[in-house]
Amino acid sequence: METTPGWRLRTDEGPGSPYRHAAAASDDGPAYRTLTYEVDGRVARLTFNRPEQGNAITPDTPLELAHAVERADLDPRVHVIVLSGRGKGFCGGYDLAASAEHLMEGGMRGADDRTGTVLDPVVQMTNHDPRGTWDPMVDYAMMSRFTKGFASLLHADKPTVAKIHGFCVAGGTDIALHCDQIVIAADAKIGYPPTRVWGVPSAGLWAHRLGDQRAKRLLLTGDTLSGREAAEWGLAIEAPDPAELDERTEVLVQRIAAMPLNQLMMVKLALNSALLAQGVQNSRMISTVFDGISRHTREGYAFQQRAAEAGFRQAVRERDSAPYDDFGPSTNKG
Template sequence: MSEFSTLIYSVKDRVCTITLNRPDRLNAINDAMPGDIANAVKKAERDPAVHVIVVQGAGKGFCGGYDLKDYAERDGELPGSQDMPWDPMIDYAFMHQNTLDFMSLWRCHKPTIARVHGAAAAGGSDIALCCDFVIMAEDARIGYPPARVWGVPTPSMWVYRLGPQQAKRMMMTGELIDGKEAERIGLALECVPEAELDAAVERLAGRLQGVPKNQLMMTKMVVNQAYETMGLSNTQMLATVFDGVSRHSPEGMWFRQRAQEVGFKQAVAERDSGDPIAAAVEKTPYDRME
């Protein structure tokens, strides 16, 4: 029996490959996956034979995000959506642990590469952007659509990788961009046709795996401390609190109710249509400020 229920762990030629393995659900994040990722990273950290970690997805894509079809359509309380009144600290504790698990890819001492094909959407983009390097297929897509309703990206790596203007673009619109655009704005290190994706990842991993582990560790620590000094941990704390608020705001409650009424796919289509979401929600005191 595998020690991981949601991924495949393998090591070859100094490279550890972590393959997200729920292809029937587009590798959607369930309750077990964040912990599996953190434990796999910890295992690779302890292995002296590993110099580089590659994260990829099985099947048609990298990761389609949290398994919101299950979370949004299911009745009753669940980790991401409490009955009202809700306790924000219960929500924070749950989501903060997921953020810590994803950030194990950023904070581990070995370089990490996200190999992105298909889609790295919503929580899938969180996983990819917690890696040190992102290499994408030209037609792959990355973004955080729940930023329109029902989510705030808790690792909040967008601002640290893109700067304020492009980060606001991605987080305010919930836009999905392809690999070419991701490379143009500096989100991806490289984009290539999907048929060449393995070769591109192997080129970078090959350059890294020949460097002594202590050199890789020192360089990564130097770069990462600069971002910690900029306030990365505080940004993530605020984003995680706001993520809970977004799922329990009037619009967030409407979205979950709509998913239960018409199904998750139809609710998402309405969310992403460009039509004003507030029109479907009863006016609140906040609206009178506009």
């Protein structure tokens, strides 16, 4: 009878496991509003679940994402965490149709009562009134909480993999770029068009992931990359044909999952130390402040006013018109 080598056992398996007396992990957990959670063998699968809204980010998203990541981190069965999205794309960014069109009516309100805090839409609406005084720290206190939630993917003990299809734009990239590995469909669209007006990527990770020139090439124009280009530029590890995305991601995930968990943790910590030494935390802070500033400039107020008048989609269509002419869910770069 063939015996499984000790280094191939799951973390909670075998007589020498420190987790051997732990109660069997339960898949029962909170009902998330923005994502689903399941464990399949050694893999925790987190899936954004607002397909009708393009999995747009709400105040619940960073809280639930961080909770789900911690849940997977604490589960001795799990060796790797995979993040994906249901519907037509991975994530279309913040639910700006709510914030840009309906901020005055309480848009972007989350599940919990945050009345009177920086997460209260009324507080943010008051701070965004162009007739009043803007307090940048009120804005920072709000936005930094979103980014901290997304950064749980980078700081998790266990490896995180983003599987991207369709589109990953604007705030969606603030999430995906925090993952340790990105696998993206060749025809997907990834980038940060809001740098054209009303946004700076608060994660501050583009230069760290792509280098100075390539990051500037994207963010000085708001241009996007196809998945194939993202892999060529080194932003993604692989860009399979859309029909092969699930299969190719699963190959990578299962190869990671076969590793001993302590090895995965040590490798991730060692490599993260180099990334963090580059100043990721500082980049995040500066970028989050500038993101707030970008929404409180003359141009930022004009964009919000146009979104309130004509609808967010129309405002974005005008933002992405000539000389860009790349509005829509697909990239024109081929």
